[in-house]
Amino acid sequence: MMNCSVIKIPARAPHDMSGLGAAVEEGLFRPEEVVAVLGKTEGNGCVNDFTRGYAVMALKGFFAEAAQGGAADISYVMSGGTEGVLSPHFTVISRSGQGGADADKSADGPKSLAIGVARTRSFRPEELGRLPQVDAVADAVARAVIDAGITSPRDVHFVQIKCPLLTAEQIYEAHSREVSLITEDTYKSMGYSRGASALGAGIALGEVDRSVLKEEDICTDWGQFSTVASTSAGSELSCCEVIVFGNSLSADGPYHIDHAVMQDAVDGAALQGLLDRYPGEELVQVLAKAEADPDGVIRGRRHIMLDDSDINHTRHARAVVGGVLAYVGGDPMIYVSGGGEHQGPKGGGPVAAVFRRK
Structure with missing residues (x-):
């Protein structure tokens, strides 16, 4: 059966691998079983945030040596920006065994954390922000769900x-080919x-109807969204890396995950509700999406996030x-990513919590 684990490791800098090395020595994870690493790096989170690529380069070097060449397929998702109290760190996700619908586990037993990964093809500049990207991501998410051994979108x-x-x-380069782009503003x-x-994630999980989605709906029709998608953009890749977190009877172990939806940026009750749902369990990690309400208000009060020319709203x-x-x-030391377009309701976003049963 599949057995997944999640641990988080502090980082003194984007290239600091000392914490990962110590964790390997302590037996907290096996490098050859790592399928993904999520990171919060201390850059600006914008177009020129090279701390993301710097961290990926360091991580690839670390795992190439630690896993003795067995880590070529690890998905690295670096989210730049640790504003406020957010602490730079890496979340290491491991998986052993293989799940599936025929896995030998009682239907009455608890579902455990299951992880699936997939990648899209590389995109041409003119495809970004348009339906070809939507469709390619929908396909990749569907494949990642199967890879996780998850049989229902509800999980x-x-x-x-x-x-x-x-x-x-x-x-x-696109100009040289005389093709149009969704925007010529890099940010x-x-x-x-x-x-x-x-x-794309919403389509794969049945939250968005592909038959009615139009290209002009992207970043305009906020009524179409996914309640579980968290997306982060960077210049360090040309494809989309997809990591699906869910629960499955085909998975074993003490870890499991649940989610809620923040209705706005100050909706701490969403996470509190998850904590109240699992009293006595260890909270391992929080994964969330942050967004500034595009109407410029939070609970009826004006905010200036969208009007600040010095600091980007994300x-x-x-x-x-x-x-x-x-x-x-x-x-x-939690994973909070900025920019919530179509990720939860307007001004809000998904928040997930990974728990460990005691």
Whole structure:
């Protein structure tokens, strides 16, 4: 049966692998069983945040040596920006065994954490933020669900997607081919890519109707969204990396995951409700999406996140949501990603919690 584990390791810098090395020596995880690493790096989280690529380079070097070449398929999802109290760290996700519908476990037994991974093909610049990206992500999410041995969309509680963005070089190359782009603003391209990826996840899980989705709905129709998608854009990749977190009877072990939906950036009650649901269990990690309400208000009060020309609104939102969830969960070393286009309701976003049964 599949057995998955989640541990988080502090990082003194994007290239700091000392914590991972110590964890391997202590037997906390086996490098050859790692399928994904989620990271919070201390850059600006914007187009020129090279701490993400720096961390990926360091992680690939670490696992190439630690796993003796057996780590080529690890998915690395680095989310830049640790504003406020958010603490830089890596979340290491391991998986052993293989789940499936015919796994030998009683239907009355508890479902345990199951992880699935997949990748899309590489995208051309003109495909980002458009339906080809939506469809490719939908296919990848569906494959990741199967890879996790999850048989019902109701058992999927978080879908983390790392997606590409447009750079000035790519825009110039597209001009040379005389093709149109969704935008020529590199920062805005992050939002379009995140939004298209989230809609793809929603289609795969039955939350968004592909038959009625139009290309112009991307980043305009906020009524179409996924309640479990969390997408993060970066310049360090050209495809989408997909990691599905859920529960399955085909998985074993003490870990499991659940999720709620924050209605706005200060909705700490969403996480508190998850904690109340599992009293006495250890909270291992919090995974969340942060967004600034596009109407410019939170609970009827005006905010200036969208009007600040010095600090991007995604950075404001990460600081707010990170502070709220760190208070509720009692730990600032959590994964909070900014930019919530089509990820939860307008101004809100999904929050998932990984628990360990005692």
